Amino acid sequence: MKSNQNIINNNIDNNKKCTLHPNKDIIFFCLDCKLIPCCIQCISSKGEHHGHRTDPLESTSNILSLMNNFKDDIHQKEGIAFKDNCNILSELKNKLPSHVMLLDGFNQKLTPGILPNRVKCLYLGDIKKELIIGSIPNTVTLVSLLNGFNQKLTPGILPDSVESLNLGDIKQELIIGSIPNTVTNVSLKDGFNQKLTPGILPDGLESLCLGDIKQELIIGSIPNTVKKVKVFQSFKHQIEPYVSKNVKIIQ
Numbered sequence: 308m309k310s311n312q313n314i315i316n317n318n319i320d321n322n323k324k325c326t327l328h329p330n331k332d333i334i335f336f337c338l339d340c341k342l343i344p345c346c347i348q349c350i351s352s353k354g355e356h357h358g359h360r361t362d363p364l365e366s367t368s369n370i371l372s373l374m375n376n377f378k379d380d381i382h383q384k385e386g387i388a389f390k391d392n393c394n395i396l397s398e399l400k401n402k403l404p405s406h407v408m409l410l411d412g413f414n415q416k417l418t419p420g421i422l423p424n425r426v427k428c429l430y431l432g433d434i435k436k437e438l439i440i441g442s443i444p445n446t447v448t449l450v451s452l453l454n455g456f457n458q459k460l461t462p463g464i465l466p467d468s469v470e471s472l473n474l475g476d477i478k479q480e481l482i483i484g485s486i487p488n489t490v491t492n493v494s495l496k497d498g499f500n501q502k503l504t505p506g507i508l509p510d511g512l513e514s515l516c517l518g519d520i521k522q523e524l525i526i527g528s529i530p531n532t533v534k535k536v537k538v539f540q541s542f543k544h545q546i547e548p549y550v551s552k553n554v555k556i557i558q
Contacts, residue, residue: 417442
């Protein structure tokens with residue numbers, strides 16, 4: 308199992324920039340502000356943490372204490388990331404923030420209850436243990452399947468609580484029922500390489516974002532319930548033939 312320090316470093320590696328000063332790297336924890344991450348500008352004479360006691364990232368080793376101090380002060384965009392040979396999730400339980408990333412190599416079996424009901428946003432990379440029904444708690448409303456995700460999404464894996472779904476270059480073919488009917492927003496990111504046969508995107512979908520997807524759309528790929536399609540500059544196909552005239556296209 309990776310050390311607690313490595314877990315903290317994994318989180319920082321994926322969220323290196325300061326929330327208050329996005330052009331600065333996080334290098335400290337503020338001891339006077341419940342271990343809020345901060346940068347060099349934060350502790351400067353005009354900074355928000357000037358005069359506060361701080362610890363460098365390398366000296367903060369007790370992740371359980373860290374998460375306990377954060378539990379009442381987690382901001383919406385703060386979260387934690389795990390990767391590789393990590394089995395600490397069951398120890399953290401309800402101390403996890405609302406945003407959790409399980410990155411390439413993560414290999415703990417997500418039996419029901421490992422991810423607590425506190426989790427609302429879940430980001431999954433190339434995790435190594437098979438997901439089962441109940442792996443993802445029914446409090447999760449946003450799921451992002453990152454490049455390299457290699458799990459078969461059989462019906463029920465994504466719970467009915469999911470409303471928004473982001474799909475990168477996932478490796479397993481989607482089937483009808485992979486995406487629950489509760490999903491109203493889907494974003495197909497650059498590199499998405501799945502054939503969208505009719506029925507893959509569920510009825511009830513309202514908003515669709517399209518990046519540099521690798522497969523041509525076909526008639527019926529986009530359900531008639533879609534009201535808005537956002538097309539990014541990287542999108543290389545025509546969209547008009549595949550949507551009704553009433554759909555708002557944003558470019």
